[in-house]
Amino acid sequence: MINVTESILVITLLSVLLSLGSTRLIALVKIMALQGIMVSLTPLFLRGDDSLGSGAIIFFQIMILIKGLLIPSLLYMAVKKIAIKREIEPIIGYHASILVGLVILIISVFITSHLRLSLPAGHDMVLITAITTMAAGFFLMMARSKAITQVIGYLMLENGIYLIGTALTKHSHTLYVVEFGVLLDLLVGVMIMGIILHNINSAFDDADTTLLRRLKD
Amino acid sequence: MIEFIFILPLATGLTALALPATLGRILLLLTALLHIQLTVMSWLGKLTPTFPSYFSASPEGLLILMVTSFIFVCISIYSFSYMKETEMENKPIFICCMLLFLGTMSMVTLSDHPIVLWIAIEATTLVSAPLIFIHRSKEALEATWKYVLICSVGIALALLGYFFVTLAMDLGNINAPMTFTSLNTVALELDPLWLKVGFIFVVIGFGTKMGLAPMHTWLPDAHSQAPSPASALLSGALLNCAFLGIYKTHVLMSVAGLGDFSGNILIGFGLVSMLVGAIFIIGQPDYKRMLAYSSIKNMGIIAFGVGIGGFALYGAFLHIIHHSLLKSSLFLSAGNILLGFGTKQVQRIGGIIRHLPKTFVSFFAGFIGISGLPPFGMFISEVIIIFGAFQKHRYICVALFLLALTLVGAGICRIFMSMSYGEATDRLQIEEKALRLLPSYALLFASVALCVWMPDIVYTIILDSIKIIGGTTHG
Amino acid sequence: MDTFVFSLTVLLAGGLFALLAFRQFSLMKAGYIALTVSGSLIGLYAIKVPLVDGTLVTFSITWLHLFTLSFRLDSLSAFFLIPIFAVCPLAVFYSFHYMDNAAQRGRVAVNYFFLTLLIISMALVATADNVISFALVWELMSLSSFFLVMHDYQKKTTRRAGYIYFIFSHVGAMFIFAAFALAYSYTGTFDFLSFADIPGNIKIIVFFLALVGFGSKAGIFPLHMWLPHAHPAAPSNISAIMSGVMIKMGIYGIFRLYANLGVTDLIFGEAVLTLGIISGILGVVYALGKHDLKKLLAYHSVENIGIILIGTGIGMIGIASENMVMASFGFAGGLLHVLNHSIFKSLLFFGAGAVLQKTGVRHIDQLGGLMKRMPTTGKTFLIGSVSISGLPPFNGFVSEFLIYYGAFHGLTLGGSSFIFTMLAILSLAIIGGLAAACFSKVVGVVFLGEPRTEKAAGAFEPGFTMTLPMILLAATCVVIGVFPEPFVLAAFQGLKSIKTLHLVDVNEVAMIVGNLAFAARLFLGVFVFSVLIRKFFYFKKEITEGATWGCGFTQPTTKMQYTGTSYAISIVDFFRPFVHIRTNYSGISRIFPGRTTYNTRVDDIAETALMDRIVSPVLYLLAKLRWIQHGHIQLYIGYIIVTIIVLLLFI
């Protein structure tokens, strides 16, 4: 079983690196869908069969649905409707970005090994993945000028945080209702962002953050 | 059924979408009145939570709920007239979002479970975003984008922070329900290291929402671009809700014996926020932004007071109340000025005393209040915080505090003076109306009244909110 | 205290009446004046008992569950209440004809309301007995006076004045709060009386922090900057109150704090004395250099505050060196000068207001010859001028004499005290001489000679409500000068609140003051004698009139009169390192020169230094820091990350 978990995590990491290097918005959306599914699956495999109740199974199904399908399709629609130029327009170039991703990975490993947490076996890897994902999310938000990439960065950040939650907590006190609320927030958040993006696009003719620099002191 | 307090506005809000704007306005007003009634009932202890594992009526929550509810009543009256006089494309959405905003904020004040609190705060961001870009100007869109993205990122960090708190629970082998109430009882067993990490992320997360510098960057944009009733609500109510998140976590830290650590962080954020407020208020060309920066500064004062603790903590809670009342009043007055002159540029506005005499009274009185002068309550809260800080012998901190207050006072005075008394360059467009004046008067009056006479129930509820971490009203 | 509270109630009723009845302009003014005057008279009656017997009256109420607002009327408070209840009703009375623009009746009503608020809050400042009540009424006082300054808000200078005043009040209040809070952190109670329990070195910090705050209200150099802006901007009756009464509240604060701290260190006296010397000399030098009548008077307030502080400093040094003659007379002189200054300064401001109202000109070099056109104003102004110059037999001399007397008795001290005392005496002498120079300038240029402009030529005497207060105040100046005994004894009575001060025997005081009074009466006697001699020699003599002897020049014009600027410039120039004189001269060219201009202006070095050294660099720095909010959302997110990293380092 551990192999499955690890492979899922490796795929997640890969998706992170890919997202840093991808040049096309559509590709990025697809990578996000993949990452979403992988992240949703992680706790299932991490935990083993015994603690899975029926509520959990329903919850994970919904989660895969939202993260893997609903949100990516929302993004996809947004890209289709909004972005005339589908290039990502990086502030920091693709090669450099990938390099940064690798550096992030190394730092994550470093941090994880220095935390000296008595984590269950295999959770180390989750933590590394989580930190990398989070940091990469931040990096995407900062290093890309398209507004939609920032949404994707935000999603990656969320994924990372979710992974940390999965890795660090025993889930004995997690309530699925609450988790569902978080998920709903995320979904609505992306929807709202989509709406704003749409409005920005119609107002500015492009949804690029370089245009969003009027408000300053 | 205390949950009804937030279910009611959520429900009416969704209903309002289906109603025409004229009916919606009445619904808005009705909901506001009903809401304050429910709030009063909850104060009297008539309402009990149905889901005690998620919601409870904590004293600090009730306090902020009352403030929010009162402000909302005033703002809904103001909006009643405001919506008539502005060209708003989608009034039902505006009404709906206002109500949802109220609902989510009420939910924040009542929630006891950290993650529920998080959900509610994130929800406030989402429902208030449409309020900001309701006019759909380019600036408004930009402001909304920054608001949503920065706040979401920030609040996501708060979630991470709560995960660390759960980790601290795990490491301490605690098997208690994850609510603030129960956490406080077992706080000493929590793992201190991860609790600290958790607090840092929570304070950064909710601090983003509360407007603590340097995460405040969205705030001036959003507050200046939102229509005035929404700005008033954002500044007067929303920031408090985010503060509530920080405060509850700070209480947990204090109970766990880490109060010094969290207090120092709060003091640091408080001072930085105040200084940032000062930097941007001096010479600020846009008066709504000036008010926004003033909010940042005041949030800094509150964080500072909470961080100092003891007597200053009491001052901080008073400051929350009075800042909400005064700042929302000021935003409403600023709304009148914006309607009247059609510009946000300080340079182009002057002689409010002649053109909008009644607005002048509320605007200038608000200025007096926000500068911490009697008879407005902020005088007493600032004095208490200063005294409290001295009492704890935090001399360098208090020196910076006073410096920032001075700078802000100087900057804010210049703007208010030139707007109120100076020469106008722009012609007056829309006259002032009674419905748009009464709310700001009422808010100001509330602040004065609370400075003259503090009802026992308010006094005890503040004491209840602060006594758990050693807040006192004596030396 | 009941009477005292009752008087404040009557005053408040007056203020509210003004707001309610503002549509009937004259009725409003008359009713307001009646209520204020009666309220003040009741107040004067209320302070009689504590002033004569030294009994205390107190009252207190609980406020906001936390604080007690307590007020205590002791002899020191009572003494400071005299100017409040004596000068304010006169200023209000004066306003009947002074504020005669019915078109602005609403504004006048608001002005009256805030005036009432100012009077009440000043009375409460003088009686506040704990930190919180003091802070509250202090801020109310600043606030109400701010609105009074803003009365003529249309003028740009007024707005600027209001702004400067607001900031100085604000900063001053911060310092006072800090001082009180520091004291509180050591005592744990808000009571003023507990200040005595603070550790000694903390007392010094408390005192100096508060000194900054009180000093900015009182107008101690270099914190005086708001005075020369606010006094000219405010209506004259307000300037009279602000300059005559309100700034004394700063002095009251210093007295009260000193009494409560119960300190006997030398540093307090030396610091206060030094500040007094600086304020006194530079105040009068700048007054010489200024030619705006009201601005000049404002600088004279700085000067007189300096004199008061010199007296206070002498008193403190006396206490520190246990020389009680020095201490008693220094303090008494300072205290009496508070009263005296309130009398002649309000008199002078009333006079300036009358001149301003009838000519519309503030620059003294455009006036002249008003003595013939406004005889009552002129004569009372003359009396005020002689009084403020500290010349006998008027009241200003009495207080200065007491200070001199105290200071001379401190000359026996050794070491630094001797040097300080000597400097005090010398600076008093300089101040006296320069004040006389300045007021001979004012009287000479404004009231004597020939009118320099049409406006000055067309002036006439103002209405009786304006002249009557001036006459009363001028009479008081003479009365205190010639019959100083009860006033000096009142000042001594007021000093009983300072516990560390063991006053000298009353009989000794009475003897000295009696001598002083004798000298004044002797002067009057010899003066009458000289007048009679003169009358005798002029009996049935031929008196003719002619033009002034022009030293051979046959066609003099009024423009050839000596101006105030040229009168003062050589003295001002003498103090050049401390005074910034800017001269603007277009020069003469060609054989037939065209129009040439020459003007000088004297800049306040404190103001230029503040602007150049502090305000500009700070503004520059802040403008640089404003880069933070640059609008790049990417970097905004960066801030968050940086914050996380920085904070994680703290763990």
Add this chain to the structure above:
Amino acid sequence: METYITLALAIVTAPLFPGIILKVKAFFAGKQGPPLFIKYFTVMKLLRKGSVYSTSTSFVFKLGPTVSFTTALIVLLFFPFAGSMPLFSFHGDVIVLFYIMGIGRFFTVIAALDTASPFEGMGAAREVFFSTIAEVTIFTILILFYRLNGSLSFGEYFTGETHISPMNASGALLLFVIVALFMVLLTENSRVPVDDPATHLELTMIHEVMILDHSGPDLALIELGSFYKLFFYSAFITHIICPFTFASGAVNGLIFFAILTCIYIAIGLTESIMARFKMDLVPQFILTSFALVFFAAILTMGVLQ
């Protein structure tokens, strides 16, 4: 009794001494000069005349001479001429007296300004400037005297047990005082080198230009006042030079008038051998006098401790 005699003598003989100055000056100029009683003649002549008043003036103009005369007279009442008890005296009277002289000056000055003449204003400006600095010297002298014997009145200075005398300990300091006081005397009484009343150019004058418009008895009062003032300063210096503690009043009186005459001659000498200062040197001159006594006052710190 001595008191009244000396006071009467002072009042009567004061106008005599300026005649001595004139004689000395005439002697140095190789002229015969006016008679010794010239000043009496002048005053009598003026008192007989009527007056011309400028149309610009008000009552202040008429007040000026009277007040200045009053102040000069009062000072004499407090001075212990020839070591006799003064008519009036109390602890602290010196302060009062110098301030009373101040009020005389104040009224002289505003009377001058009342004429609306450019020249008189100029004189007034100089007068207030220079006398302010001179006043500082005077007060430093008072400080020094207080340090020496703890008294604050002319009576205490020059009569009684602890009088001021060059023979006492630290009496050497009085040399400074004598020189300084002489300089003040020259300043306050508008003598050369500070002022030159005899010049023909009003522009260069100080005191004399202020009284250009006065005439008749008014001018006589001014003249008398200035004689008294000069007499007072000379007597002051005389007493510092020699404390009159001899047994007999007559001897005291004789020595007093002898030394007084010497001082007047000294004034005359100064006027004869010195030229008038440039106007901007005058403040320096007075400041020198201040520096002298200040130095003396500081020295008392070392001497008396």
